[in-house]
Amino acid sequence: MAFENKTIEDVNSLIINGLEAELNTKFRLLPKAFVRVLAKVLSGIYISLYRQQAWMFLQMFVATASFDEIEVLGRKIRPLVLWGQLVGIGEPGSATQFEGKIKVKASAINTYLNQGTQFVSRSTGEIYYTTETILLRDEYNIVSVRCAESGVIGNLVVGDMLDSVSPYNNINRQAECVEVSLNAVDPEDEASYRARVESRWRVQPQGGALNDYRKWASDVPGVLQTYIYKDDNTAAGVLIYVVANTDSRIPTSEMLIQVGKACTYNPETGEGRKPIGAILDPANNETYSNIRPCSIKKFDVYITGYSMDEYAAFSASVKSNVSAYFKQREPFVRGLSVDNDRYDRISSINVSGICNDIAEGVSGHFDSVQIKKDGVVVSSYVLGRGELSELKDIYINGVKV
Template structure:
């Protein structure tokens, strides 16, 4: 198909547009640079460049493959694919104070502010009332004030109370806060949209279950096993953030969204029995002896770290996409590392063969040991 002039960027420079307009002016009229005609058409040519760019932009925003930002969100929503919102991190904190003292729901807590501008303090709020026991301790559920992955913090970081509680001397989070998610990445939204329009679900088929599961914030992929326990039964094996096994809360959220165990509104067809399970971790243990490039300015520890990062990325791309982790591919990852000339010995999970992955498993990085 011939590209229209207004979409051909080579034909829509200021000079090209101005020349096309000048060519339409009779030759017996002065249209040299500096003439009234030339000076009158020059600013119009510049404005038409903007119009041409706008036409290209509007066309791009009309197609899911090239759309972006709010336009992609609206395009996906037309087909019922709603962008997954950010989710607040949750956890628990331990208060220490005078026995019998109360801690109210809604008490603001905070991490300590960091010295760097990009690491400000994070606020959390209690979501239940508690009374300290006879030892002066009490545990309360909390959630982040702001939604997003930044609310997932290590244990021991929440140490401040943003209100005067004279009978409560200390607070801390004994365990990391978890479950915080950023708003859905546009590329993931685009992929879900294209999956829905290219593989439409009908009457509770496999595509339906895949799309329903991926509508739950945090789910990155799903295996659907029909008739897993007889007629009318379906099992879903789900992956969580970063293509890793999900926590129990995410599994429960998928179950509640598709087929609540206690009844209520459901996505699954009436009569279908749906079970949701987390993918099982299959640790990939690496032990290798390498020949290092003596001229490379890199340490063995750095090689180990870089290889582990590349292995993590590779395993994520294989999650629910392949039923085997290939020995040769991991060997290639190793020999591609800066500072590695060759490997003398490489074992994966104690052997030198491919590692099979069951349909309820996801390969994850285990212990990585690289020697010289």
């Protein structure tokens, strides 16, 4: 029989009954009010100890260990992070700063632009400072900058405009972002870190098996998932398709290189990881061309003959649920995926079932559901290497939702 949790009221009643049964027999004049006050005090102490022990029990499991920092005997710890360090994934990923290059126009040639010169972005409102002192040799010069704040809030795209914080007599005030060297990431949240720790516990190192590459790639901040395949063009080649933890799910070129390095060497110790014969970098110049971005296949869904009852509720719910269905699909990799739990097939029957459940919930009905890819009707589609799916648009009775 499972242990039943007791409330403070339960404990209070047990103590009162016990004290009254015992003390009223020996000291019948003992005031009942005293018994109840004493019971309240004792039950409060008991429940405090019980809850502390129950909390300690939760720390024994990765799924329930606390992510928050606590102090025990003068030592500050984070139980979930201790589990993560034990299995070798270290601390949660910290926020990084955006790094890129901007183009500035010199108003005085052969003068210096000092390190620490500040610019403010028109799009993000953040401050960016130059990371080096450069000689303005030409009319237009390229200078490296870094965002003063950490996190994705500081990310720029090529073409974004910046203005110098203060006027300078040797450069024009306006500057343009011309290159993204490193996109910033936010601090790793609890859900993402817990998922990485759980994944590492489930999948122990196996000397270069497919799961090992997935494990190593997860050490790179911003990596959501990876799919690993044998390169058919080379005997020892390994292909890794990377999914980023962003809305687009497409990783940057910098992230791909970081994944290649993380799969080759331990970033903390420098020790080798992949088998010595496995090839991730065919050119052997740290470009890691075998580390590739995932590709997103977009599908349109057409629902015809829908009765107009509760149209707003139906359209909102069906778009949300069908979109979630497509985002949950992923390629099947033998040796990496679970054989009896495949999500690589997109089926119009499954989509129709989702729509039918929603329609029944609002007392509606429809005639048919079709899926189209690039304008062509498909009854089913199996995701290939590194392919993910996404709902592009959904139409109800010919009208785009």
